[in-house]
Amino acid sequence: MVVREIPIEKLFHHPNNPRSEYKDIEELTKSIREQGILQPLTVVKIATGYNVVAGNRRLEAARKANLDTCPCIVSDMDEKTQATVILVENMQRKNLNPYEECKGVQLCLDLGMNEKEISKKTGFSKETIRHRKKMAELDPEKLKEKCEDGQITLKMLIDLEKIKDPQKRNEVLEEAGTNNFGWKLSSAIREEEDEEKREIAYKILCTFAEEMPDNWADSEYQVIKNSFTGEFDVPEDSKTADYAFRRTYPNSKYYSLFKWKGDIEEQEEDDLAENLKISKRDECQTLLKDLGETLFSMRKEHMKSMNHFSGNIMQWMAYCLVGDEFDEDVEKPEGFPWNENVSGWCCGKIYHEVMGAKGDCDYETIIKDIGMDNINKPIAAPVLIYSILETGERIACATWRGEFDALNEEYARLYAFMELCGYKLSDVEKKILDGTHEAYYRKDEDET
Numbered sequence: 001m002v003v004r005e006i007p008i009e010k011l012f013h014h015p016n017n018p019r020s021e022y023k024d025i026e027e028l029t030k031s032i033r034e035q036g037i038l039q040p041l042t043v044v045k046i047a048t049g050y051n052v053v054a055g056n057r058r059l060e061a062a063r064k065a066n067l068d069t070c071p072c073i074v075s076d077m078d079e080k081t082q083a084t085v086i087l088v089e090n091m092q093r094k095n096l097n098p099y100e101e102c103k104g105v106q107l108c109l110d111l112g113m114n115e116k117e118i119s120k121k122t123g124f125s126k127e128t129i130r131h132r133k134k135m136a137e138l139d140p141e142k143l144k145e146k147c148e149d150g151q152i153t154l155k156m157l158i159d160l161e162k163i164k165d166p167q168k169r170n171e172v173l174e175e176a177g178t179n180n181f182g183w184k185l186s187s188a189i190r191e192e193e194d195e196e197k198r199e200i201a202y203k204i205l206c207t208f209a210e211e212m213p214d215n216w217a218d219s220e221y222q223v224i225k226n227s228f229t230g231e232f233d234v235p236e237d238s239k240t241a242d243y244a245f246r247r248t249y250p251n252s253k254y255y256s257l258f259k260w261k262g263d264i265e266e267q268e269e270d271d272l273a274e275n276l277k278i279s280k281r282d283e284c285q286t287l288l289k290d291l292g293e294t295l296f297s298m299r300k301e302h303m304k305s306m307n308h309f310s311g312n313i314m315q316w317m318a319y320c321l322v323g324d325e326f327d328e329d330v331e332k333p334e335g336f337p338w339n340e341n342v343s344g345w346c347c348g349k350i351y352h353e354v355m356g357a358k359g360d361c362d363y364e365t366i367i368k369d370i371g372m373d374n375i376n377k378p379i380a381a382p383v384l385i386y387s388i389l390e391t392g393e394r395i396a397c398a399t400w401r402g403e404f405d406a407l408n409e410e411y412a413r414l415y416a417f418m419e420l421c422g423y424k425l426s427d428v429e430k431k432i433l434d435g436t437h438e439a440y441y442r443k444d445e446d447e448t
Contacts, residue, residue: 003040005069010049011041013056017086018096018104021148022060032058033065040071044082050074053082054089083108084121098135098154099147105132134161139170151177155305156185163188182302183426186294194253194290197230201255208234209243209257214250221258227286229254237263248283284402284441288395291439295429296392299414302423303354303386351387355380382421389414395439397432402441 041055052059053075062070077085087104096104108118115129124132135143135157146152156176163169168188175181205211225232227248235241242260389410396411397404412433415425431437 003071006072014051018100025061028061029064040073043072080111097147099144102132102135106136137166146176179424180426182298198253201229205245208238209245212246216246224259225257227254287439292395354383404435404440
């Protein structure tokens with residue numbers, strides 16, 4: 001191949017280069033200033049000069065080094081080849097951020113390449129390519145901003161794919177870089193799942209009952225089933241009795257089913273009277289259960305993503321779990337919620353799920369797994385403590401009635417530990433902990 005010296009003013013960054021900025025080229029600039037460009041640039045001819053296909057970072061560094069010319073190899077490669085060469089070179093020289101990768105893959109697709117072709121020419125797996133295609137559905141300016149500011153990671157972007165609605169995905173993307181991202185993500189995923197269940201319940205209800213507007217009330221009708229969604233059994237008298245339904249509360253995913261009192265037998269009426277009396281409390285308990293499931297998912301995902309802990313915290317956890325006395329030379333982390341050794345029986349199921357373990361999992365096995373003689377598994381000890389503390393899918397700050405339990409320390413203790421593990425509380429979790437969340441049942445609210 002012929003290497004030509006081309007004036008630097010006739011060399012241009014390729015317009016399809018996904019890299020939007022050229023950072024950290026000081027060392028390369030210094031090397032070029034002292035030794036020149038050791039590897040020629042690959043370029044293609046255009047009307048006004050040459051576009052650089054491979055060597056855009058070298059071109060930028062050469063400009064900073066005030067070179068007059070650059071050694072180049074002029075190629076006649078087609079657009080598809082140019083696109084893949086640019087993408088591969090950028091990945092080899094310096095990792096692109098997710099937005100830049102997405103832009104490069106999308107360019108290849110726009111040029112008519114399929115996933116198999118892109119995979120073969122770039123070395124990307126088909127799964128990687130599919131992820132980048134999904135990212136291309138996001139608002140490009142918003143994605144670019146979040147990636148360049150380091151506010152969003154590749155894992156966070158892949159998690160966003162769990163949201164089916166592109167508009168909702170962009171709304172959650174807006175929260176990247178804030179403590180509320182995890183909450184917004186989990187909530188959006190659950191909302192879509194809930195909507196699917198609601199549609200199932202709605203279709204069943206429409207087969208035998210009349211739909212009523214939100215907040216509809218009629219003294220001639222009695223509620224017989226409250227706060228339900230998804231599949232349910234159709235009443236045996238659905239073809240003869242008069243039924244109506246509405247959402248349990250405005251825009252709720254739940255429904256309430258009513259029956260005309262004239263079709264209700266005496267014994268059935270006595271049973272339904274009690275149901276009506278506690279309907280408001282049921283609503284609060286249902287809301288709390290939904291919140292609990294979402295927050296539980298957020299905590300669990302955080303622990304699954306952890307892969308390291310600071311030495312002092314790790315050592316102190318290990319001493320607690322194996323029953324040894326605390327080493328005075330190891331400083332206790334400020335804010336740790338216990339003064340004594342951690343005790344209790346861990347939830348093997350949660351431990352298993354977070355650790356990705358298989359097979360039987362009893363307490364003795366786990367203790368051995370994280371014992372002082374096997375401390376090469378630093379994630380196991382904090383996961384064990386988390387498993388002991390994890391309250392599961394309910395809101396632990398609530399009483400059985402759904403009221404805020406100010407005396408309950410269990411939930412606060414769990415979150416104190418989670419924060420030591422780097423967890424950032426969302427605004428919703430702060431309200432749950434201080435009792436101000438609207439889902440709590442209030443004594444002054446009318447139960448009837």
